[in-house]
Amino acid sequence: MSEFSLYLLQQLINGLTIGSTYALIAIGYTMVYGIIGMINFAHGEIYMIGSYVTFIVIAGLLGMGMVSLPIILIIALVVAMFIASTYGWTVERVAYRPLRGSNRLIPLISAIGMSIFLQNFVVLSQGSRDVALPPQVTGGWSFGDPSLYEVSLSYMQVMIFVITIISMTLLTLFISRSRMGRACRACSEDIGMTNLLGVDTNKIIALTFIVGAALAAIAGLLLGLYYGVVNPFVGFIAGLKAFTAAVLGGIGSIPGAMLGGLILGVTEAMTSAFFPSEYKDVVSFGLLVLILLFRPSGLLGKPEVEKV
Amino acid sequence: MNQFRKSLLGLSTAVCIMGLTAAAQAETLKIGLAGPATGPVAQYGDMQKIGVMAAIEDINKAGGVNGMMLEGVIYDDACDPKQAVAVANKIINDGVTQVVGHLCSSSTEPASDIYEEEGVLMITAASTSPSITEKGYKMIFRTIGLDSLQGSMAADYILKTAKPARVAVIHDKQQYGEGLATSVRDQLAENGVKAAMFEGVTPGDKDFSALIAKLKKENVDFVYYGGYHPELGLILRQSAEKGFNAQFMGPEGVVNSDLAKIAGDASEGVLATAPKSFDQNPINEARVAAIKAKGEDPTGPFVFTAYAAVEVMANAISATKSTDSVELADYIRAHDFDTAIGKVKYDEKGDLTESTFLVYRLHKDGSKTPAE
The missing domain is CATH 3.40.50.2300 (Response regulator)
Structure with a gap:
């Protein structure tokens, strides 16, 4: 392969890595929108909390002398998903459920308030400075001709791909095969009708928040380990990017969120590859504007597409 | 009477x-x-x-x-x-x-x-x-010394001591960082060294893998970063993970023990311009002792x-x-x-003619030593 194609391959790997984590967070936005038609702006904060919990658990387990990395990571993942889901459920119960049925703007404002609250809550309890974790998953493969360009693929990147694919597959199976998933799909079709048919829609909505938060916690663990740094403000920009991904793919559509995340990640990497990297955000948000102008329902957001 | x-x-x-x-x-x-x-x-x-x-x-x-x-x-x-x-x-x-x-x-x-x-x-x-x-x-x-002197000092060090094959100048698009990066780039150019790359990153960004891939493609062996420690820390850490081993250099804004916390081993050997530690200078030994005897701290800049x-x-x-x-x-x-603080001599404007900054090498335990 030529130097150029190796370089392109490297940037593609980088873009897919970051894109898959965008996709994980984007699902939380898109599922909530699909069912109750609101944008949960506090979702980025749930991701940030997931990252913090991961750091605390890993540091705690290492401090207790545990050495097996896979076990540490599994414990951290389970704890982070559980705590983030608790936050997701509580936010819905406290800030959104009492406002159900009111004007659409009101829960939106409540969501922004919740986001500010969670951010400041973490600032107060954990401090506003960067918290760092030493690299846990190190090493990787490198291939390509070293005299031309050496492509590196780290174990961490592979771990991000694999865990994202597993999570997405499980989510798709859950939505398409399980009873709860069927109820979710019914809610997104017509929530009033579903209610009349005897489904406890409040329960389904709460479930949506829990699932979204759990996926955000997975992203929090993966990105926390990948970057090794977290601060209380990472949720805002990550949430914004994931929201863009969700809109790009068609908000309300789960495959759309997956696709949107990957497209956004690759676009960012390719922009940085061939233009100065300060234009990265200009291009990705420019893309969002174009999509909204020419295809407001997003790439896969057609009405006949399965929505949740 | x-x-x-x-x-x-x-x-x-x-x-x-x-x-x-x-x-x-x-x-x-x-x-x-x-x-x-x-x-x-x-x-x-x-x-x-x-x-x-x-x-x-x-x-x-x-x-x-x-x-x-x-x-x-x-x-x-x-x-x-x-x-x-x-x-x-x-x-x-x-x-x-x-x-x-x-x-x-x-x-x-x-x-x-x-x-x-x-x-x-x-x-x-x-x-x-x-x-x-x-x-x-x-x-x-x-x-x-002036903040802006750090730029010329860094450029001087790059030209005379480091002598790298290809230099990249990266900054964080803020007044402090971009100002210093620009002055480094310009001074290198005046001396016939053209920066292979001059680019900004977004403060608060966490993912620099695309930037690092590009630095690697340009075969850069020296990177000057104008900005603060959180971004440089992540760039160092991700560079080490991706097998990009260039020499990094930054201004006073990166001299912070948090850099070592974020980057870990990757922060070893990073160069930085920082104000001289006058309390370490032997001519001030007696003064340092006198200040310490009063229960005060002589180490402040x-x-x-x-x-x-x-x-x-x-x-x-x-x-x-x-x-x-x-x-x-x-x-x-x-x-x-x-x-x-050594010999003091003024120019027309009332600024010191000699910089009070020095090039330091940072270590992974958060300490620094004067660079060779």
């Missing part, structure tokens, strides 16, 4: 004592010490106070200046530009004509206008903003610059045998001084 005599005696004694006090007062020269004594950055004001008071004590112990004892008078501007103006006016009303201060550049700037107009000699030991000395003032000096400011004033007063500040200012501009 007896009564009258007694009271006369009393009166004359009183007059005598008053005369004596007046004489003693004439022998004291007040030096104004302007800076934050309260407020969020009061610890910097403390550093200045420690340095000035130590210098005054040493000079007085050696017999003062021209037989006059020095006395430091503290004026609190709380690092607030409005209060700095009020403080400057108070200093002038009090008849003080030599001032060490102010500390924050934002306070020094409005205050220096007033001192220049009223003919008060001012030496700041901490303000690094270039604009303070750009107005052609006659009465304003510094004992600290402004302690010895403040000490030197008093030394410069005292030297000028003893050489000119005058306390007229205009005369002192002319003398200071024209002469060299040996001080706690």
Whole structure:
């Protein structure tokens, strides 16, 4: 392969890595929108909390002398998903459920308030400075001709791909095969009708928040380990990017969120590859504007597409 | 009669004592010490106070200046530009004509206008903003280098010591970082070294893998980063993970123990320009010991610059045998001084001709040593 194609391959790997984590967070936005038609702006904060919990658990387990990395990571993942889901459920119960049925703007404002609250809550309890974790998953493969360009693929990147694919597959199976998933799909079709048919829609909505938060916690663990740094403000920009991904793919559509995340990640990497990297955000948000102008329902957001 | 005599005696004694006090007062020269004594950055004001008071004590112990004892008078501007103006006016009303201060550049700037107009000699030991000395003032000096000097110092080090094959200059698009990065790039270009890349990153960004892939493609072996430690820490960490092993260099903004916390082993050997640690200099050993003996901290970056400011004033007063500040200012501009921060020499603007910064090598335990 030529130097150029190796370089392109490297940037593609980088873009897919970051894109898959965008996709994980984007699902939380898109599922909530699909069912109750609101944008949960506090979702980025749930991701940030997931990252913090991961750091605390890993540091705690290492401090207790545990050495097996896979076990540490599994414990951290389970704890982070559980705590983030608790936050997701509580936010819905406290800030959104009492406002159900009111004007659409009101829960939106409540969501922004919740986001500010969670951010400041973490600032107060954990401090506003960067918290760092030493690299846990190190090493990787490198291939390509070293005299031309050496492509590196780290174990961490592979771990991000694999865990994202597993999570997405499980989510798709859950939505398409399980009873709860069927109820979710019914809610997104017509929530009033579903209610009349005897489904406890409040329960389904709460479930949506829990699932979204759990996926955000997975992203929090993966990105926390990948970057090794977290601060209380990472949720805002990550949430914004994931929201863009969700809109790009068609908000309300789960495959759309997956696709949107990957497209956004690759676009960012390719922009940085061939233009100065300060234009990265200009291009990705420019893309969002174009999509909204020419295809407001997003790439896969057609009405006949399965929505949740 | 007896009564009258007694009271006369009393009166004359009183007059005598008053005369004596007046004489003693004439022998004291007040030096104004302007800076934050309260407020969020009061610890910097403390550093200045420690340095000035130590210098005054040493000079007085050696017999003062021209037989006059020095006395430091503290004026609190709380690092607030409005209060700095009020403080400057108070200093002038009090008849003080030599001032060490102010500390924050934002306070020094409005205050220096007033001192220049009223003919008060001012030496700041901490303000690094270039604009303070750009107005052609006659009465304003510094004992600290400018922020912008770090750029030329870094470029100099790259050209003469590091001599890399391909240099990239990266910055964080902010005034401080981009300003320094631009000056490094320009100075390299003047000397025939063209930066292979000149790019900005977004502050707060976490993913630099695309940037690193590009640096790798450009075969860069030296990266100058203008900005602060959080982004550089992540760039270092991700570079190590992706097998990109260039030498990194940054300004004072990256010199922070958090850099080592974020980047871990990858922070070992990073170069940075930082203010010299004057307390480590052997010529200051006795002064450091004296300050420590008082239970104060001699390691603050402004302690010895403040000490030197008093030394410069005292030297000028003893050489000119005058306390007229205009005369002192002319003398200071024209002469060299040996001080706690080494040789001090001024250019036309009142800036030091030699930088008070030094190139350091940072280590993974958060410490730093002067670079070879």
